[in-house]
Amino acid sequence: MLDRRSLLKSALALGLVGPGALWAADTPTAEAESADDLPPLAGTLTVYLGRGEGGLYDDIVAAIRKRNPDLDLRIRRGPSAALANTLIAESRAGVKRADLFWSIDASSLGVVAAQGKSRPIPASIQRHIKPAFRYDQWAAISGRLRTVAYNPDRIQAAQLPTRIMDFAKTDLKIGWAPAYGAFQSFVTAMRLLEGEDRTRAWLQGVKRQAKSYAGELGVVMAVARGEVDVGFANHYYTLRLKKGQPDANVALALTENDAGSLVNSSGVLLLDDNPLAGNFVRYLLSREVQSFLASQAYEIPMAAGIDLPDGLPDKIHPPKIDLTQLSDLKPTLELLRETRVL
Amino acid sequence: MKRAPLLWLPAAAIAAAALAPVVVLILMSLGAEAIFDGRSAEILLNTIVLTLITVGGAIVVGVPLAIVTTYTALPLRRLWIALLAAPLAIPSYLGAFAFFAAFGPGGEIEILTGIATPRAEGLLGACAVMTLYTYPFVFIATRAALQTLDANVVDAARTLGLPLPAALLRIVLPRAANGIAAGALLVALYTLSDFATPEIMHLDTFTRMIYVEYNAFGLDRAALMSLQLLALVIAVLVVEARIRVRRERPGRILHLSLGWPLRLLAITLAAVVIAAALALPIGIFTLWLLREGGAGFELRYALNSAYAAALVAAAAVVVALPLAYAASTGWFGKLCERASYLGFGIPGIVMGTALVYLGLRVPLLYQTLALMVAGLTLRFLPLAVGSVRSSTERVESTLIGAARSLGATPAEAFRRVSLPLILPGIIAAAALVFLEAMRELPATLLLRPNEFDTLATYLWRVYEAGYLGRGALPALALIGVSAIALVLMLSGEARRRRTLGV
Numbered sequence: 025m026l027d028r029r030s031l032l033k034s035a036l037a038l039g040l041v042g043p044g045a046l047w048a049a050d051t052p053t054a055e056a057e058s059a060d061d062l063p064p065l066a067g068t069l070t071v072y073l074g075r076g077e078g079g080l081y082d083d084i085v086a087a088i089r090k091r092n093p094d095l096d097l098r099i100r101r102g103p104s105a106a107l108a109n110t111l112i113a114e115s116r117a118g119v120k121r122a123d124l125f126w127s128i129d130a131s132s133l134g135v136v137a138a139q140g141k142s143r144p145i146p147a148s149i150q151r152h153i154k155p156a157f158r159y160d161q162w163a164a165i166s167g168r169l170r171t172v173a174y175n176p177d178r179i180q181a182a183q184l185p186t187r188i189m190d191f192a193k194t195d196l197k198i199g200w201a202p203a204y205g206a207f208q209s210f211v212t213a214m215r216l217l218e219g220e221d222r223t224r225a226w227l228q229g230v231k232r233q234a235k236s237y238a239g240e241l242g243v244v245m246a247v248a249r250g251e252v253d254v255g256f257a258n259h260y261y262t263l264r265l266k267k268g269q270p271d272a273n274v275a276l277a278l279t280e281n282d283a284g285s286l287v288n289s290s291g292v293l294l295l296d297d298n299p300l301a302g303n304f305v306r307y308l309l310s311r312e313v314q315s316f317l318a319s320q321a322y323e324i325p326m327a328a329g330i331d332l333p334d335g336l337p338d339k340i341h342p343p344k345i346d347l348t349q350l351s352d353l354k355p356t357l358e359l360l361r362e363t364r365v366l
Numbered sequence: 367m368k369r370a371p372l373l374w375l376p377a378a379a380i381a382a383a384a385l386a387p388v389v390v391l392i393l394m395s396l397g398a399e400a401i402f403d404g405r406s407a408e409i410l411l412n413t414i415v416l417t418l419i420t421v422g423g424a425i426v427v428g429v430p431l432a433i434v435t436t437y438t439a440l441p442l443r444r445l446w447i448a449l450l451a452a453p454l455a456i457p458s459y460l461g462a463f464a465f466f467a468a469f470g471p472g473g474e475i476e477i478l479t480g481i482a483t484p485r486a487e488g489l490l491g492a493c494a495v496m497t498l499y500t501y502p503f504v505f506i507a508t509r510a511a512l513q514t515l516d517a518n519v520v521d522a523a524r525t526l527g528l529p530l531p532a533a534l535l536r537i538v539l540p541r542a543a544n545g546i547a548a549g550a551l552l553v554a555l556y557t558l559s560d561f562a563t564p565e566i567m568h569l570d571t572f573t574r575m576i577y578v579e580y581n582a583f584g585l586d587r588a589a590l591m592s593l594q595l596l597a598l599v600i601a602v603l604v605v606e607a608r609i610r611v612r613r614e615r616p617g618r619i620l621h622l623s624l625g626w627p628l629r630l631l632a633i634t635l636a637a638v639v640i641a642a643a644l645a646l647p648i649g650i651f652t653l654w655l656l657r658e659g660g661a662g663f664e665l666r667y668a669l670n671s672a673y674a675a676a677l678v679a680a681a682a683v684v685v686a687l688p689l690a691y692a693a694s695t696g697w698f699g700k701l702c703e704r705a706s707y708l709g710f711g712i713p714g715i716v717m718g719t720a721l722v723y724l725g726l727r728v729p730l731l732y733q734t735l736a737l738m739v740a741g742l743t744l745r746f747l748p749l750a751v752g753s754v755r756s757s758t759e760r761v762e763s764t765l766i767g768a769a770r771s772l773g774a775t776p777a778e779a780f781r782r783v784s785l786p787l788i789l790p791g792i793i794a795a796a797a798l799v800f801l802e803a804m805r806e807l808p809a810t811l812l813l814r815p816n817e818f819d820t821l822a823t824y825l826w827r828v829y830e831a832g833y834l835g836r837g838a839l840p841a842l843a844l845i846g847v848s849a850i851a852l853v854l855m856l857s858g859e860a861r862r863r864r865t866l867g868v
Contacts, residue, residue, distance in 0.1 A: 070816055075831070082662065098817040100733075101827060106581035110722075113585060117726035121733055121816065203578065236568055241832030249472030357584075364405065366578060 054151045056311040056327035059091065062303065066094035069300045072111065074104025074127035075205065075239075080321045087316075088307050095300075104205035105353070108132035111295075115139045123301040125293040126165070126308075131209040133293050134351020137161035143294040149302060152309045153326050157289055159348060164289040165308050166317045167324030169259040169340065170210050172277040172284065173247045184254065184277050188284030189218060191254075192229025199235050199243040199255035202365045206240065206258050206288060212356045213345050214283035220359065227363040236365075241265070248274040258288075263322035263335045280341040287342045288350075289326070374699060377692035380685050381705035384744055387712055387720035388596065394589035394723050409591070413571040413598065416492055416564065417557045423497030424553045427639060428504030429546060433534070434632040436512040437622040446636055447509075448852070453643035454502035455848040457805045459562030460841055462495045463825070464647035466566050467834050474650055492567040496557050498643040503556070504549035511545025512538070517620035530622070538620075544609055551606040558599055559713030561808040566829070572598075576715050577808070585723065592716040599711040648845060654838035662828070663839040671804050671820040674739065679800035681743040683792055686750035690758050693751075703751060710748040717741050718812030725813075738813035742803045749802060750795040757791025794854075801851035805844055821847075 065088070073081065089097060100107065104127040111125060112135065125142075127133050136142065145163045157164040172191075174184060185191055191198065201207050215223045237243045240257035244265050247255040250273065262276050278285045292305050307313060314325040322333040360366035434440065435447050453461075468474045470485030486494065515538060523533045561573040572595035579588040624632070689706055692699030709717075721741045725732035731740075761784045769779040807822040814823060821840040828836040 100816040101819075103581055103830065109581060109585075113722075113726055114732075117729070119726055119729045119732055203581070237832075238566075238830055239832040245472070245832070251471045361405070 055329050056152060056309065056314055057306060059307060059310040059312045062306055062310060064094070065092040065300055065303055065307070067300050068096040068098065069124065069298065069304060070098045070100070070122045071124045071126055071304070072100050072102075072107045072122045074102065074107045074125070074129075074132055083320075084308075084313055084316060087312070088304070103203065104128050104132040105203075105208065108135045111136045112139055115141050120295070122295050123298045124304060125295060126290075127205070127293070128168075128290045129205040129209045129350075130162075130289050130291065130347040131212055131350040131353050132205050133162045133291050134348055135353050136293055138351050141295060143297060145294065145305075146302060149305055149309065152306075152328070154328060157326055159291075161348070162291040162293045163305050163309070164291045164326045165305075166290045166314075166321070166326055168206065168288050168290065169278075169324070169337075169342075170206070170284055170286040170288065171257060171259045171262065171337070172254050172279065173244045173257050173262045173274050174254040174277055175247050175250055175252075175273045176275050177273050178250060178253045181275065181277055186280050188214070188279040188282045189222065189226055191284075192226045195233060196254050197235070197252040198230055198233055199237055199246045199252035199257075200230070201237045201240045201243050201257070202360055203238065204240055207256065208353060208356055208360070209288055209350045210256065210283050210286055211360065212350045212353060213286045213343060215356055215359065216345060216349055216352070217283055217343055220355070224359055224363060227359065227365050231363060231365055234365075244274055248272040256284075259336070260322035260333070263333060266335065267322070276335075276337055278337055278340060282343050283345075285340060285342050286345065287340070289347055290323070373688055373692045373695060374702070376688040377699055377702035380689055380747075381702040383740075384706045384708050384747065386724070387717055387744070388593075388708070390720040390724050391589045391592050391596070391716070394720070395586055395593055398586035398590045406591075406594075409570055409572055409575050410594070412489070412564075412569055413558065413595070416489060416496065416569060416571055417554050419489075419493040420496040420500060420557045421550050421553050423493060424501040424504045425546060425550055427497060427635070428501040428549065429508050429542075430632065431501075431636055431639070432505050432508035432512060432542075433538070433622075434624075434629075434636075436509050437620050438624050438629065438632075439621070440629070440633070449640050449644065450505055450636060451502045452640075452849075452852050453499045454506070455801075455852040456499060456643070456647070456845060457562075457807070457822075457848070458495060458499040458556075458560055459566070459807055459822075459825075460647050460651075460844060461499050461643065462492075462563040462566040463829065463834075463837065463841065464650040465491065465495050468646060468650055474653065478653075487567050489569055492563050492569045492571075495563050495567065496560065498639065500553040500556050501639070503552040504546060507545045507549030507552070508542055511542040513619060515541050515620065517618040520620050547609050548606070551602055551609065554602045555599065555606075555711065558595065558602065559711075559716075561713065561715045562826075573713055573715050573808070576719060580715075580719055580812070585719070588719050589723075592713075592719055595713060595716060596711070599713070603707075603711050647841070651838045651841040651845070654835040655842065658835035658838065660839045662833075662836045663824070667819050667821050667824045667840060668843055670818055671822070674735065674742070674810075674818075674820065675800045675804035677735070677739045678742040678746065678803035679796040681739055682747055682750040682799040683754070683796050685743060685747060686754045686795060687792075689747075689751050690754040693755060694758065703755075706751055707748045709744040709746070712745065714745060714806055714809035715812070717745050718809040721809075722812050733813075733815050735815050735818070738810065738815065741809050741813050742806055743799075745806070745809060746799045746802045749798050753795035753798060754788070754791050757788045757794075761787050797854050798851075801847060801854070804847055 085097065085099065089095060100122070107125065107127070111122065114120060125133065125136055142161055144160050149163055150158050153164055157167065172184060174181070179196065185194060211223065214226065235246065235252055237246060240261050243255035243257045244261040246252050248265060259276060262274050265272050265274060292308060294301050294305070309327045311327065311330065314327040314330045317323045318325045318330055318333045322335070324332065357366065431450055435443060435450065440446055465486040469483045471482065473483060475481060475483050485491070520533050520537050523537050524530070528536065559573065561577065564571040564574040565577060572591050576588045576591050576595070579591065689703050693703035718741065721737055725737050731737040765783050766779050769783045770776070774782065805822060807826060810820055811823055811826060814820065819827070821844050825837045825840045828834065
C-alpha cells in the first residue's frame, strides 16, 4: 500500500524542524503557472467537492467559471467523508459520475484511491507541486496544520501541554468537531502513532471535558468567546477568524512530534482520463488560485514561489507519518463510534 | 363501477412504488451485523424520550390555548389563532438553527442584551424546539373538537351544580380527548421523523445517527437503523388509525367569561410562545441579513427549490387521482390507498438513503432530478391523496346521473359537474405538496442532482461550514414560503367552512 521510498521521502521532509524547510521547494519544482497561460476549459466536468470551506472555495470556483465561459462545471458538495462514501458506493455499483474528487483532507482522498479507480497524477502536474507533497494518486492543492486554538484570557500558552496525549489528563474545557474529515484524519494519525489502546483512552478522557461542534470554525469561535478553553482545529480557522476580528480572544499553539501538529493536505483525485480534469487541476495549482488560498483562506500553498500566509507559527514539529497512511479510516470510525465520540 | 378493476392497475403500481423503499432498506440491511447493543438502546431511548416529552409539551401548550381561543372573547381573537397556528408552517430546522445561534455564551441574545443564557442543546434544547413547532397540531385538532361541542351539555352540567373548572375537566376534556390524541400522534410522527433538530442540538436519535452512518461508510447500518425507526413510526400509525374523532351533534359554541387574571395568563402564554417560535427566528435572520447582507446567496437556489417543488406537486396530483378514485371502488383500492400512506411515515432521511441505493442499482436514475422528485412525491403523496379524496367524495353518482338524464354527454357531465367539484381539492393538494416539497431538507440533501442546490440545502451547507450568517436570506425566503403556506391553509379552511355552512 505504501512504498518505502515515499515513506522515506515524507519522513525526511516532514521530520525536518521549522516551516522554512518544510514548506520550501528548493528541489526541482517548476514555477507556478499563471492562469493566463493555461488552456481554456470547455466542456462538461463533474466535481465532487468535499466541504467547500464556506464561501472561499466557491470564490475560486466562481473565478474559474468566469474565466472559462464554455465550462459546464457540475459540482456536488458535501462533507468529505460523505462524498468519499458516495464515490465508493458508486464504484461498487459500477456507476461513475464524477471526473474529479476535490477534498479537504488526505484520508478521504486515500480511501477513494484505495478503490483503484483513480488515475495517477501526470508528471506535468506533479512538477508544480512541492516535492514533499507529491503523491502518486492525488495532487496536493493546499496544506493545513493541526493546531490547538486556545483562549489567552482563560489560559496561558505556557500552561498548555506540549504533547497532544496529555490533553486527556488536564481539566481544560475542550472543543472538537468529530464529524469533520480533518479531525478524523488527526485521530487516524494518532492511532498509527500511539496505537489503538492509547487513542481509545485519549478519546474517552477528552470526551469527558469536550463539547462537540458541527465544524471547526464553530470550534474556534467557541474558543474565542470563552465557551471552551481550547479547541482542536486546522490552523486556518483561527487565522481567518483573527482576520475578521483582530481582537478575537484566540491564539494558536502547537504540540510536538505527534498527531496534534499533523500536516495534512487538501487535494484532488482524477477519476478518469478526461483531459479537462487535468487542466482543471492546473488551474487549482495556478499562481492566482494558490495566492488566493494563501492570502484569503490562510492555507499553505502547494505550488512553488507563492508567499506563505501571515500568522503561521514559526516552529513546527510535525509527526513522522505519511499522508497516504491516513486512508485507513475505517478503524478510526469504529473507534469514534465505540467511544461514542461520533 | 365496472371500470373499477381497470383503475386498480395504476393504483396497485403506485402502492408497489410506495412500498419499494422499505424493500430496498431490508435488502440494504442484510449485510449489517444485527446486534442490538448498548449504543442502539441509547439511540432508541433518546428517540422515544424526545418524542414523549415533545408530545407532553405540545399538549401542555396546545390544549389551554385551544380552550381559550375557542371559548373566550379575546381581543383580536382571529389574529391570535392565525399566529398560534403559524409555527406549524415553519420547518423546525429553521427554529433549531435560530435557537442554536441565539442562546448560550456568545449567542446573539448575550451579544445584544448582555443577558447570559444557557445553550440550547441536547435533549432539553431539542424538546423545546420540537414542542414550539409541533404544538399547533394539538392546538388545531383540539380546537376542531371543541368547536363541535354543544354548549348546552356544559350548561346542563352547570345547572346541576358543577363548578366551571370541574365542568371543563369532566365534560369538555373527555369530549375533546380524541381530538387531542389525534393531534398528539401527529406530533409524535413529526418528532420521530425530524432530522435537523436533533442534528443541530446534538441529540443522538435515529434520524441523526442514520445521517452519521450514511456519512461514515455505514450504509448497511444506516439501513438497519432506518428499519428500526420505521417500526416506531408504524407503531404510532397503528395507534393513530384506531382513534376515531367522535362526531357530536353540532350546537351552540360554548362561551366562557374568564376573569382578567386568567385572561392575562392566557395572553401571556400565547405571547411567549409566539415570541419564541416566530419572533426569535425572524429576528435572528433579519439581524444576520442586516449584518452580513446576502453574500454567497444566488437566486438560482430559490428557483431550483420552486422548480423541483412544482414538479413534485404535479406528480403528486397525477398519482393521487387514480388512488383517490380507487379508494372508493372497493377493498383493493382502499388497500392501495392505505399503502400510499406509508410515505408520510417514512422519514425523509430514510427515504433518501433508500433511493440513493436504488439509484445505484438503476444508474439511469442516479442523481437525477427524476429520482429526487419521485422520492419527494412518495413522501408527500398522502397529503395529496387526502386532499383530492375529500373532494372526489363530494362527486356523488346521483349528480352525474342527473346530468346524464338531462341529456349531458359523459364528457360534458365530467366537465360541468365533476370537475368543478374536484378542482378545488386538486389545487389544494398541489399547493400543499408544493410548499412541503420546497421546505424538505434531508431527502433533498441526499437525492439532489449535482450542481442543484435548493434553499434548504444551501442553508444546510452554510450551517455545516459554520458560516451561519450566510443563512439569513435562504432562511427568510423559507419563512416567506411558509407564510404563504399558512395563508393558503387557513383560507382553505375558511372556504370549506363557508361552503359547508358550518
